[in-house]
Amino acid sequence: MSHPYSHISGSWVKVTSPRPHVALVELSRDPVNAFHEPFWTELGHVFDKIAEEPTIRAVVLASANSKLFSAGIDIGSLSGTLASESSPDPSRRALQLQGHIASFQASISALERCRYPVIVATHGVAYGLSIDIIAACDVRYAASSTSFAVKEVDVGLAADIGTLARLPKITGNQSLASELAFTARPFDASEALTLGLVSRVVNGGRDEVVKAALETATLIAEKSPIAVLGTKKLLLHARDHSVAENLDYTAVWNSAMLQTQDIPSAVVAFRKKQKPKFGPLGPKL
Incomplete structure (x- = not known):
């Protein structure tokens, strides 16, 4: 197989x-x-x-x-x-x-x-x-x-x-x-x-x-791949930096990532009591 x-x-x-x-x-x-x-x-x-x-x-x-x-x-x-x-x-x-x-x-x-x-x-x-x-x-x-x-x-x-x-x-x-x-x-x-x-x-x-x-x-x-990727990135950064440094880094990161279509897709699915469906991150890197 x-x-x-x-x-x-x-x-x-x-x-x-x-x-x-x-x-x-x-x-x-x-x-x-x-x-x-x-x-x-x-x-x-x-x-x-x-x-x-x-x-x-x-x-x-x-x-x-x-x-x-x-x-x-x-x-x-x-x-x-x-x-x-x-x-x-x-x-x-x-x-x-x-x-x-x-x-x-x-x-x-x-x-x-x-x-x-x-x-x-x-x-x-x-x-x-x-x-x-x-x-x-x-x-x-x-x-x-x-x-x-x-x-x-x-x-x-x-x-x-x-x-x-x-x-x-x-x-x-x-x-x-x-x-x-x-x-x-x-x-x-x-x-x-x-x-x-x-x-x-x-x-x-x-x-x-x-x-x-x-x-x-x-x-x-099953979760948003954008959200999961960002969570891993921010957790690893937090491990090796101060709280203040990580908050600054998070603000910069999420200023871009909050623009994802995964957020409205998740909200719509939540309202309909359905599991959200998310697309791939993009073309193969």
Whole structure:
């Protein structure tokens, strides 16, 4: 069966459309979804392509593996990357590594850059790089079976792809976030809920949490795409700016967005007690 967004898929990142205007993105690299450079680069490219699709309104990110979300980075790949930075000069070697890290960060930040809300649905093991990925998503669900861990200190490095940048801002317990990052100890879905890393724990495994995420994505997809896009933009701006700065930014943003035809369409539908129908954002970007 052909899906409208299957052309976006890559070798390890598969894209389907199980609901109208909803893209389901699944990680699929056997045996444990461990990330090597081509995998994480592809993930970034897929989300950048999704952002160009005018008919998508919400995205669910999950694993195609029934047992786990991801074991994190492919340790063999990490060792190979460090060995490949071959300049004998420490400064030049540092610049090479800096470029590599920045490119890696940009790939994972594509989830945050995506103009549509991204809902991640985790289950089983979600270690290391999984936390960087989860933290870049807008809405985060976990199956009750999920085991998380910020594993980087166990392999001799500080997490550098987004966990330490985002975790203190998206969670409500600085002490617990620090403890988990310092110790690399596993924590379960209930503790992730306490931390604020996830907003919902779904009893069961992959199928149950993906179903819950798709239901939320379907609800979002029924809303005005202009309103949802703007809401994501303004929420991300608010996270990194003062209240006053965000209010100014919002005033400028909405001075343009309030001119949308989605507002009168929504008002008419409300008066008629009907669900409003909204058009796509426009031609493919």
